[in-house]
Amino acid sequence: MSARRGLVVILVVPLASCNLVQSPLNPVSPQARELLWLFVVFVAVLGAIWLAVMATLALSLRPRRPAGADPLAVDPAYERRAVALVTGLAIVTGLVVLVLTGLSYAGQRRLFGEEQAGITIRVLGHQWWWEVRYEDAAPDRVFTTANEIHVPVGVPVAISLDSTDVIHSFWVPSLMGKQDLIPGRSNAIRFTAERPGVYRGQCAEFCGMQHARMSLLVIADEPAAFARWRDGQVAPRREPASEEARAGEAAFVAAPCALCHQVRGTAAAGRNGPELTHLASRRTLAAGSLPLTRGSLAAWIVDPHGIKPGVNMPLIPLEPDRLNTISAYLAGLE
Template identity: 50%
Template sequence: MQSALNAQAEPAVHLKHLIIAMVIVCAVTWTMVMVVLGWALLRTGGPPEEGRPAREREMSQAVVSAIAATAFVIAGLTIASFYTSRSLNHQRHAALVVKVRAQQWWWQFIYDDGDRGKTFQTANELHVPVGVDIRLELEAADVIHSFWVPSLMGKRDLVPGRQNQLILRADRPGIYRGQCAEFCGLQHAHMALFVIAEDGASFERWASGQRADALLPTESEAVDGKAVFMVRPCAACHSIRGTEATGTAGPDLTHVASRRTIAAGLIDNTRGTLAAWIADPQTLKPGNNMPMVPLSSDQLRQLAAYMDSLK
């Protein structure tokens, strides 16, 4: 459920309360305006000529009162918004740092703890331990994007040439859907992400698996698929640790089969959808940077089998 009203973390709760407060204040204000308008429309005729000065004083007082009430409401909402924003931007010590790099139209997550041998990256799925502050270092490769997981936090822009930061904390285990919230081109609507919050032990098992090199294929079809991957343009754009493929233009595919979806949440990750994506990525996601690579039907099956073996 992707909704700012489905708050599952402290920052999201603050934002939810601010939204509810604004809705209530605006609803009450609108109701009062409609009541006064109805009362004014129901009044017929004008006051006697001798009572006009008193009527004008009443009208002036009503206008002044309305202006004062408007200023009070706007000031109150502004102050509430200010304190909510300050609480969201409060810097805390983070136990884990993840570099988030937004590209048209997918998310690159780099887990770097300073040890080169333990650095790894994944795409479109951000795994985090529950109850731990995570500092996200946000940057964009091409145009302005916006990182938004409404159940956990507010939005934060990713601007080319500038690094922003955001503290993420998931208080409950679960899978939280996010989205690019800044129009970034043709496939902006198909630039989703998932935050997968799990207990500390499960996260460490996942991270340990992600740090490892790619598994060697055992099925004959997957073995042939690896050979196809290396001789075709695939290896020039993608990297698979433990192989000669070191491309950086596309997502790291070392453990691509462990992800729930491909193409930034567009389709489920199965051998069939992998084959469909490889065969014709432009039909599924027009305008993306992955070209169509001519493959025979046998090569396509072999390549999909190899991708499906990269758990």
């Protein structure tokens, strides 16, 4: 490889991560924009300081004394200038630290200021998936989903964060900064999505073998679309429309699946795994590990540990016919 080609590769490869799918450089909320502004200010100020230090270091390497000069000779005027310069730089350093601290403090006050929330959500971290519960004053409007969060555009959202096992970290960089989920302690974040879109998030605290495959999607909908989605999620499961789906529901309820998963409107009432009442309305399976299709559902049921080693879902031996009917049933839970 030529030197020119190698230089091109070195310069281009870092740009491969600049697709803005999961990036703090693509803010779509006031909170994310505040964090980006702080980031830019800190990088600019500290970058300028680094350049000044490097320039000073380069200047200090120049020979200052003529050849043959007495190494013990002292220049009082030069020493006074050096003392004044170092003192001035120490004062400037203190002022820069104070200014950056003040900006950081003011930014945190704006980020975590109290604001009346229009939507309240509780997110519970598990190894390795997200349980999402939409709270409401009316008990019949409360529902649970998994790994995807829908929010209305322009409405403040309050999310409480808890964990059932180890420390996780909720991070959707286009909407807000990181916040830990700590067992036995509740944390909270707030954000307001300003435009529709799908914004990827990720657990940002190492939480075990499948930490890298613990992602989530935040989907910002127009208020009318969000209202329709929420009404659909509150409703019980849709009645199976085909003979295959009805057989699949019977097989699902009779299998060990019903001990861990809930499908409202059926005898399946487990709470150890993700809620499945409207599973097919989601975009991915297993916290972003697979696209949600009938084929991926079958693959996940047959061998979850081959796809995501270490998960808590047990291996369940199923005959091919039962597997087909169950996957067809789950694929129809919209």
